[in-house]
Amino acid sequence: xxxxxxxxxxxxxxxxxxxxxxxxxxxxxxxxxxxxxxxxxxxxxxxxxxxxxxxxxxxxxxxxxxxxxxxxxxxxxxxxxxxxxxxxxxxxxxxxxxxxxxxxxxxxxxxxxxxxxxxxxxxxxxxxxxxxxxxxxxxxxxxxxxxxxxxxxxxxxxxxxxxxxxxxxxxxxxxxxxxxxxxxxxxxxxxxxxxxxxxxxxxxxxxxxxxxxxxxxxxxxxxxxxxxxxxxxxxxxxxxxxxxxxxxxxxxxxxxxxxxxxxxxxxxxxxxxxxx
Amino acid sequence: xxxxxxxxxxxxxxxxxxxxxxxxxxxxxxxxxxxxxxxxxxxxxxxxxxxxxxxxxxxxxxxxxxxxxxxxxxxxxxxxxxxxxxxxxxxxxxxxxxxxxxxxxxxxxxxxxxxxxxxxxxxxxxxxxxxxxxxxxxxxxxxxxxxxxxxxxxxxxxxxxxxxxxxxxxxxxxxxxxxxxxxxxxxxxxxxxxxxxxxxxxxxxxxxxxxxxxxxxxxxxxxxxxxxxxxxxxxxxxxxxxxxxxxxxxxxxxxxxxxxxxxxxxxxxxxxxxxx
Numbered sequence: 001x002x003x004x005x006x007x008x009x010x011x012x013x014x015x016x017x018x019x020x021x022x023x024x025x026x027x028x029x030x031x032x033x034x035x036x037x038x039x040x041x042x043x044x045x046x047x048x049x050x051x052x053x054x055x056x057x058x059x060x061x062x063x064x065x066x067x068x069x070x071x072x073x074x075x076x077x078x079x080x081x082x083x084x085x086x087x088x089x090x091x092x093x094x095x096x097x098x099x100x101x102x103x104x105x106x107x108x109x110x111x112x113x114x115x116x117x118x119x120x121x122x123x124x125x126x127x128x129x130x131x132x133x134x135x136x137x138x139x140x141x142x143x144x145x146x147x148x149x150x151x152x153x154x155x156x157x158x159x160x161x162x163x164x165x166x167x168x169x170x171x172x173x174x175x176x177x178x179x180x181x182x183x184x185x186x187x188x189x190x191x192x193x194x195x196x197x198x199x200x201x202x203x204x205x206x207x208x209x210x211x212x213x214x215x216x217x218x219x220x221x222x223x224x225x226x227x228x229x230x231x232x233x234x235x236x237x238x239x240x241x242x243x244x245x246x247x248x249x250x251x252x253x254x255x256x257x258x259x260x261x262x263x264x265x266x267x268x269x270x271x272x273x274x275x276x
Numbered sequence: 277x278x279x280x281x282x283x284x285x286x287x288x289x290x291x292x293x294x295x296x297x298x299x300x301x302x303x304x305x306x307x308x309x310x311x312x313x314x315x316x317x318x319x320x321x322x323x324x325x326x327x328x329x330x331x332x333x334x335x336x337x338x339x340x341x342x343x344x345x346x347x348x349x350x351x352x353x354x355x356x357x358x359x360x361x362x363x364x365x366x367x368x369x370x371x372x373x374x375x376x377x378x379x380x381x382x383x384x385x386x387x388x389x390x391x392x393x394x395x396x397x398x399x400x401x402x403x404x405x406x407x408x409x410x411x412x413x414x415x416x417x418x419x420x421x422x423x424x425x426x427x428x429x430x431x432x433x434x435x436x437x438x439x440x441x442x443x444x445x446x447x448x449x450x451x452x453x454x455x456x457x458x459x460x461x462x463x464x465x466x467x468x469x470x471x472x473x474x475x476x477x478x479x480x481x482x483x484x485x486x487x488x489x490x491x492x493x494x495x496x497x498x499x500x501x502x503x504x505x506x507x508x509x510x511x512x513x514x515x516x517x518x519x520x521x522x523x524x525x526x527x528x529x530x531x532x533x534x535x536x537x538x539x540x541x542x543x544x545x546x547x548x549x550x551x552x
Contacts, residue, residue, distance in 0.1 A: 036442065041432040069437060112453070154453055156317040161345060166312065169442055170449060177430055182386050185433045186377050216529040230522065236513045240381075243509050250506075253492040254530040 016042035016175050017095075017118055018129035019168055020087050022143055025051045025135045031067030031075065032165035033132075038071035040172030041180070045078040046087045046129070054080050084131065084143050091129040093121070096139050096147035097167055099160050107149040111174035114151055119178035130171055135164050192242035203244050204231055210255050292318035292451050293371075293394055294405035295444055296363050298419055301327045301411045307343030307351065308441035309408075314347035316448030317456070321354040322363045322405070330356050360419050361477065364405055368470035369397070369514075371406045372415050372423035373443055375436050380417070380508055383425040387450035390427055395454035402470055406447055411440050421504040422473075424511050468516035479520050480507050486531050 019037055024030050024047065034045060047054050055061065055075075068075055081087035088094050095114060096106075118128045130151055133139035144150070153162055153170055162170070208217075208227060217223040237243065253259065295313055300306050300323065310321060323330050331337065331351075344351050357363035364370050371390060372382075394404045406427055409415030420426070429438055429446055438446070484493075484503060493499040513519065529535065 035437075035439075038435040039431045039438055039442070041435075069439075070435060154449075154457055155315045156452065159314040159317075159346060161311075162315055163311075163345075166315070166442070166445055169445065173430075173446060173449075176432065177388070180430070182388050182430050184384055184386060184428055185375070185431050185436050186428070211526065211529055214529045214532070214534045216526065218535075230526070233513055233515075233519055233522065237509055238512060239509075246506065246509070250487065250492060251530060253487060253490045254527065257490055259491045 015122065016040070016044065016172065016179070017122070018044040018046050018088075018091060018127070019171070020046045020048060020084070020129050020131045021050070021164070022048045022084055022087075022131055022139060023051060023134045024132075024164065027052045027054075027061065027064040028067045029135060029164045030054075030078075031064035031071075033168045034064075034068040034071040034074040034078075036165050036169035037074055037172055038068075039169070040176035042172050042175065043074065043077075044129075045074050046081060047078055048081045048084050048087050050080075051134075054078070084146055088129055088131070088146065090127055092126045093118070093128045093149075094147045095128075095130045095149050095151040096144040097130055097132045097151045097153075097171070098139055098144060099152060099155075099162070102141060102144045102150065106144075106147065108152055109149055110154050111151060111171050112154075112177075114149070115171070115174040115178040119175060123179075132164060132167060192240035195239045195241045195244045199241060199244050200234070200239055203248055204234070206248065207251055210251060291398065292316070292320065292448065292455065293398070294320040294322050294364075294367060294403070295447070296322045296324060296360070296405050296407045297326070297440070298324045298360055298363075298407055298415060299327060299410045300408075300440065303328045303330075303337065303340035304343045305411060305440045306330075306354075307340035307347075309444045310340075310344040310347040310350040310354070312441050312445035313350055313448055314344075315445070316452035318448050318451065319350065319353075320405075321350050322357060323354055324357045324360050324363050326356075327410075330354070360407065360422055361473075364407075364422065365472065365474040365477070367403045367405045367473050369394070369402060369404045369425075370423045370473065371404070371425050371427040372420040373406055373408045373427045373429075373447070374415055374420060375428060375431075375438070376414075378417060378420050378426065380420055380426075380504070382420075382423065382508060382512070384428055385425055386428060386430050387447050388430075390425070391447070391450040392454040395451060399455075408440060408443060417504070421507060424514070468518035471515045471517045471520045475517060475520050476510070476515055479524055480510065482524065483527055486527060 016037075019033065019042060021030060021033060024033075027050065030047065030050065037043070037045060064075060065072055079087075095109070096102075101108060122128055131139055131143055131147060133143065151171065153160075153167065155162060204227075208230070211217060217226055234247075239247075292313075295309065295318060297306060297309060300309075303326065306323065306326065313319070313321060340351060341348055355363075371385070372378075377384065398404055407415055407419055407423060409419065427447065429436075429443065431438060484506070487493060493502055510523075515523075
């Protein structure tokens with residue numbers, strides 16, 4: 001739905017914390033995690049003892065690759081480990097993603113609290129990672145014990161069940177915001193330059209002149225406040241030069257009634273003046 | 277994986293912006309969106325012409341309900357509409373989720389930028405909503421034209437394809453953080469209530485009808501784009517109910533010319549109608 005903006009000519013980002021999927025049950029979920037990572041420029045995917053094995057062939061592989069959409073490169077470069085300990089031995093700071101406190105006396109952080117520090121420390125050369133447990137049961141206490149801190153998600157307490165790829169997505173989202181800012185991924189289009197105040201005021205004078213002729217401002221004592229309110233409404237539009245031309249044409253048409261059939265040469269020009 | 281924290285004894289949250297799925301292709305994706313909504317306490321799900329129909333029976337229904345996990349109540353209470361316009365007529369502020377700029381001169385916001393304002397204004401009684409387009413193609417330009425602002429996601433530009441449920445998830449996440457997290461609450465100034473979409477659209481229809489009679493839309497082939505640009509200009513005003521009444525009176529006056537001297541008893545009432 002919001003896919004059409006993908007621009008493969010742009011350099012793919014890489015970096016970010018290692019995403020460590022601990023004993024994931026379904027290959028299709030590994031694919032969905034890869035996709036979520038790619039959305040936010042994460043590139044270090046690690047798999048600890050996937051239940052369906054890895055790399056897969058046949059239907060499992062096909063499901064994972066379909067779910068990854070264009071992020072197949074992450075599946076291709078995923079590293080496979082037998083234990084959590086092996087998977088994190090090169091990292092200096094590890095989060096364990098859980099939905100509950102685990103009575104382990106560790107700091108508990110949300111992704112928005114955790115990722116700015118991770119982004120800054122990774123820029124300084126550290127390597128961080130996040131452990132995510134199996135779909136059904138989550139990380140066990142021994143996995144959590146290997147981590148420096150707990151990462152948890154601000155969710156509706158009555159419905160706290162995030163799926164695996166969603167938890168990876170929110171982690172990636174906050175990492176991306178911390179590392180690259182809350183940036184809009186496309187250029188805001190050029191628009192007509194903003195109208196000068198002179199232009200806007202000339203339009204107001206014209207409009208109010210026409211309204212005045214037609215008795216819009218009644219009673220007359222209320223004209224100042226009515227005029228002010230009207231001008232404020234138009235100011236809220238943030239009018240461009242083109243907008244002022246359009247509005248001017250609109251008022252002229254309302255006032256003068258049906259226009260005479262324009263000469264052929266002028267028809268195109270008039271349309272251009274009213275539109276942008 | 278992080279599901280074990282769900283506590284069904286806690287009161288389910290409800291509220292948040294309406295999530296409007298426009299022509300969703302797959303029922304299973306509707307289910308996944310419902311789940312993402314439940315995670316963040318959103319409760320107003322609206323469906324516009326789902327391709328597979330709604331409510332479904334048989335396999336489609338089963339897929340949607342399975343994907344929704346425990347969020348079946350949202351599917352049960354989802355409202356079905358034939359058009360986007362119908363789906364949003366009770367809302368006062370509408371975002372269109374897109375991955376690209378659409379050349380429509382609308383404000384472009386990320387969820388983190390948008391949701392604090394939406395949370396505050398909804399607390400003050402406004403109704404907001406977000407349009408999400410079909411999985412493959414996204415919203416078309418006419419859908420986007422109905423919105424006040426564009427909502428876009430800060431993603432890796434080289435891999436910007438978020439799936440439907442993920443886009444809903446990030447929107448819900450930021451809404452939840454704004455509504456229930458540590459967002460600084462701010463006072464909304466007293467003003468006339470925001471115009472409902474129904475009121476605004478009725479005004480547009482009236483205005484364009486008058487303009488049409490007078491040949492404003494020339495050449496006729498340009499009418500759709502002229503109309504869309506005009507409507508977008510007015511949407512940028514953030515019209516209140518009083519604003520719409522004022523504009524309506526303004527157009528009537530321009531069209532009808534000088535009004536007859538009102539009877540003494542009605543003069544005060546007329547002035548009040550045009551002013552605030």
